[in-house]
Amino acid sequence: MKFEKTKGWLDWYANPSTPNFILPKGAIDAHCHVFGPGELFPFAAERKYTPCDASKDQLFALRDHLGFDKNIIVQATCHGADNSALVDALISSHGRARGVATVKKTVTDIELEKLHAAGVRALRFNFVKRLVDFTPKDELIELANRIKQLGWHIVIYFESVDLPELWDFFTSLPTIVVVDHMGRPDVSKPIVGPEFQLFIKLMQEHENIWSKVTCPERLSINGASALDGQRNAYQDVLPFARHLVESFPKRVLWGTDWPHPNLKDHMPDDGLLVDWIPHIAQTDELQRQLLVSNPTRLYWPSA
Numbered sequence: 001m002k003f004e005k006t007k008g009w010l011d012w013y014a015n016p017s018t019p020n021f022i023l024p025k026g027a028i029d030a031h032c033h034v035f036g037p038g039e040l041f042p043f044a045a046e047r048k049y050t051p052c053d054a055s056k057d058q059l060f061a062l063r064d065h066l067g068f069d070k071n072i073i074v075q076a077t078c079h080g081a082d083n084s085a086l087v088d089a090l091i092s093s094h095g096r097a098r099g100v101a102t103v104k105k106t107v108t109d110i111e112l113e114k115l116h117a118a119g120v121r122a123l124r125f126n127f128v129k130r131l132v133d134f135t136p137k138d139e140l141i142e143l144a145n146r147i148k149q150l151g152w153h154i155v156i157y158f159e160s161v162d163l164p165e166l167w168d169f170f171t172s173l174p175t176i177v178v179v180d181h182m183g184r185p186d187v188s189k190p191i192v193g194p195e196f197q198l199f200i201k202l203m204q205e206h207e208n209i210w211s212k213v214t215c216p217e218r219l220s221i222n223g224a225s226a227l228d229g230q231r232n233a234y235q236d237v238l239p240f241a242r243h244l245v246e247s248f249p250k251r252v253l254w255g256t257d258w259p260h261p262n263l264k265d266h267m268p269d270d271g272l273l274v275d276w277i278p279h280i281a282q283t284d285e286l287q288r289q290l291l292v293s294n295p296t297r298l299y300w301p302s303a
């Protein structure tokens with residue numbers, strides 16, 4: 001089937017630069033997606049956007065170009081609860097990718113076991129209203145209890161203004177819980193302000209909660225305009241990410257977010273995004289934890 005991209009959709013950066021920062025051996029890109037290709041893996045009827053194609057081969061080429069060893073591929077909302085493109089990418093990775101799937105409450109145990117065999121190790125619960133329709137919390141809790149038996153965890157995506165309302169639900173989840181993109185802080189507000197401090201409190205009080213220190217390009221207010229050849233970009237996001245890396249060194253993950261869905265203003269050069277890492281993780285040990293030991297512990301525990 002031929003799909004028409006959403007108007008104004010920005011394609012991923014075609015020729016990313018080679019990073020100056022040499023990733024530690026075994027580094028894992030812990031947040032990225034595959035889109036289609038639509039002709040092979042049609043986008044879901046309930047999707048809120050239609051992306052460009054971004055195939056497994058293009059993802060693996062980026063992995064090799066940037067110097068990552070492995071990927072964590074997160075089911076994107078444009079594929080709904082049809083995990084076929086994700087599963088195909090996981091199988092084709094020959095053990096070098098694990099997945100985060102989206103399922104409906106009707107998923108059978110056999111289907112979950114097949115996802116596990118392909119390399120899925122988590123479910124994603126998405127609360128971002130522009131991306132998904134509402135799912136009742138009791139359905140999510142039921143799923144969480146089922147996937148706990150498989151040793152999986154939950155990945156949650158939400159806007160920071162919704163954290164107070166979602167707090168009780170998040171803190172009742174029975175597994176490790178990984179928060180996408182630092183809970184999407186409003187980086188124009190102070191790091192010591194009530195909004196980000198609530199997120200810090202969530203992580204301080206609940207040792208099962210982890211955070212991805214990802215998506216400066218998505219969170220930055222002055223992003224594209226503050227670029228210094230992009231190598232010195234996203235200064236406004238930096239203190240938030242650095243604070244989390246230094247406060248919770250064993251519970252943070254990093255990823256490219258390739259192919260960067262829904263960016264409106266600029267598309268980052270993924271090579272330059274990698275060069276952002278040493279600004280948020282400033283020692284070899286913090287970099288090793290962020291890029292190697294934390295994601296390995298979570299996704300390849302027996303490695």
Ligand code: 0GY
Nearest residue numbers: 075076077078131257261262
């Ligand atoms: C991200 C962010 C976004 C989209 C999705 O699954 C998705 O559609 O995750 C977004 O639009 O903020 O993590 O890729």
